[in-house]
Amino acid sequence: MKTRTTTQQVHILQYLRQKHSHPCAEAIHKEVVKQLPTITLATVYRNLNKLVEQEDIISFKVGNTYHYDGKVGDHIHGICENTGKIVDIEQPELVQYVRKKIHHHGFTPKNIRIIVTGTCKRGETQ
Amino acid sequence: MKTRTTTQQVHILQYLRQKHSHPCAEAIHKEVVKQLPTITLATVYRNLNKLVEQEDIISFKVGNTYHYDGKVGDHIHGICENTGKIVDIEQPELVQYVRKKIHHHGFTPKNIRIIVTGTCKRGETQ
C-alpha cells in the first residue's frame, strides 16, 4: 500500500513543523480547517497516525490526549503545573546518556520518552 | 472531605504492592473481583485515582491505557516490542541525575516518567 501525499497531509505537517507548541488533534484541526474548510477531525487523526508511523512527527500522551510534535529529535517534555504549558527541554546529550545507560542495563532502547511534571521558569513567578 | 479506608481499596492496593507487573484497571478488576465478587470497574477506577492522588501508587499511559504500579520510587519503564511486557529498569541514580540536570536547565521537576520502547533481554532471543 503505497502512501500518497495529499494537500491535507502537507498542511498538517507544515503546521507542526512551524508551530513549536505541542498541539492535540483538535487544536491542529481548528488551525488547519482555516485553510482547508472541509477537512474533518477524522482526517486529521488519520494523517497524524500516518505521520507518526513514517516518523515525520512524534506523539505522546498528556492526560487523556495525544499531543503531536513536529520536532523528532531526542528531547524532554516538561509539563508546567502552573502555566499548563508543555515546554521543550533541549538536552539531547542527556537523552543520549540515558539511552546508553539503559542499554548497558540490558534493555535495547528504541524510543525514549521523558516527561516531567513540575514548574517552568515562567510558572514559578506566578 | 476526609478519606475512608474501604475493603475494596485495601484489596486493590495490596494487589498492586504484591504484583510486580503493571496492570491496567481492567486487569486489576479481573483479579480483585475474585475476592470481592460485587466490585465494579468504576469502583476500581475511583480507588486507583484516589491512590494515585495520595501517592500510594503511580500511573502512566501506554498506548490508550493507564497502567498502575505499586512501586512509587524513581524507576524507568521499558516496553518490550517483542514480548509486549512492561519491565522495570531499576536505575534510581540515573533518574536522580536526569532530575538534577533538568533542574539546572531551568525547570523544577516534580514527577519524572521515563518510558522506553525497545527490546528486553528475553525479547531479543525470540
Add this chain to the structure above:
DNA sequence: GTATATGCAAACAATTTGCTCTCCT
C-alpha cells in the same frame, strides 16, 4: 448518625472505522 464509598447504568471524550465519493498519479 452521618457522610463517604459502592454498585449500577448511563454519559463522556478521544479516537477509530465503514462506506461512498473524490482526486492523485
Add this chain to the structure above:
DNA sequence: AGGAGAGCAAATTGTTTGCATATAC
C-alpha cells in the same frame, strides 16, 4: 483507470459520573 485518501456519521474504547443504597468511622 485504479486505488489511496477524504468526508461524514456512527461505532468503539477507556474512563467518569449521577443517583440510590450500603458501610466505615
